[in-house]
Amino acid sequence: xxxxxTNSNGARGASSQIVPPRVVHTSVVFxxxxxxxxxxxxxxxxxxxxxxxxxxxxxxxxxxxxxGVLGTVIGCVVAPSVIRIARHDRIALATVRSSCPNALIxxxxxxxxELISSLRALGSGPSKPKSYxxxxxxxxxxxxxFDSATPILTIQWAExxxxxxxxxTQGRATIAVAKLSLSRGRLxxxxxxxxxxxxxxxxxxxxxxxxxxxxxxxx
Numbered sequence: 001x002x003x004x005x006t007n008s009n010g011a012r013g014a015s016s017q018i019v020p021p022r023v024v025h026t027s028v029v030f031x032x033x034x035x036x037x038x039x040x041x042x043x044x045x046x047x048x049x050x051x052x053x054x055x056x057x058x059x060x061x062x063x064x065x066x067x068g069v070l071g072t073v074i075g076c077v078v079a080p081s082v083i084r085i086a087r088h089d090r091i092a093l094a095t096v097r098s099s100c101p102n103a104l105i106x107x108x109x110x111x112x113x114e115l116i117s118s119l120r121a122l123g124s125g126p127s128k129p130k131s132y133x134x135x136x137x138x139x140x141x142x143x144x145x146f147d148s149a150t151p152i153l154t155i156q157w158a159e160x161x162x163x164x165x166x167x168x169t170q171g172r173a174t175i176a177v178a179k180l181s182l183s184r185g186r187l188x189x190x191x192x193x194x195x196x197x198x199x200x201x202x203x204x205x206x207x208x209x210x211x212x213x214x215x216x217x218x219x
Contacts, residue, residue: 037071
């Protein structure tokens with residue numbers, strides 16, 4: 001399949017819908033879980049102490065203790081990690097945006113061997129899974145490592161012979177991918193990372209809009 005055909009106005013409209021269609025602050029969820037967990041744990045413990053005194057704990061107090069322990073542990077352990085990852089993501093995005101202010105920037109997924117191998121086969125690849133960005137403009141497509149101020153890989157549009165959507169298995173799930181056939185028999189397979197910067201950015205089915213944007217930019 002060749003490059004998807006679309007007019008420039010349609011491509012710009014599709015591009016504006018790729019990132020982000022909705023915002024869900026996952027860090028807030030875990031912070032709330034931690035706070036409520038601590039509060040319920042305290043309430044449950046007080047209820048157990050003030051119980052009938054025969055060694056039996058009121059049912060509500062027992063449930064409160066269980067939820068409190070789980071909420072406190074999960075919230076207090078996960079929340080700092082989510083906040084740290086979100087901050088790292090946003091710093092990387094700001095770095096790419098400062099270098100390419102007019103580019104379409106997307107988080108690329110590299111969570112399985114096939115996706116990472118596709119990048120590394122071209123001579124470069126992210127050192128850590130899930131840790132790269134894709135940017136595209138009229139000059140071409142670039143791959144950015146999070147800790148680098150310059151792209152680790154740049155592909156000119158003239159090097160891309162065809163683009164098509166496809167799918168691949170990832171664990172028990174099936175994800176949408178874009179397959180770019182390059183000159184000299186090379187192939188680049190990319191997928192979109194669902195979460196980035198602590199928010200839910202996009203759905204996998206946006207891969208069609210991505211290829212439409214690529215086609216418009218390559219003209």
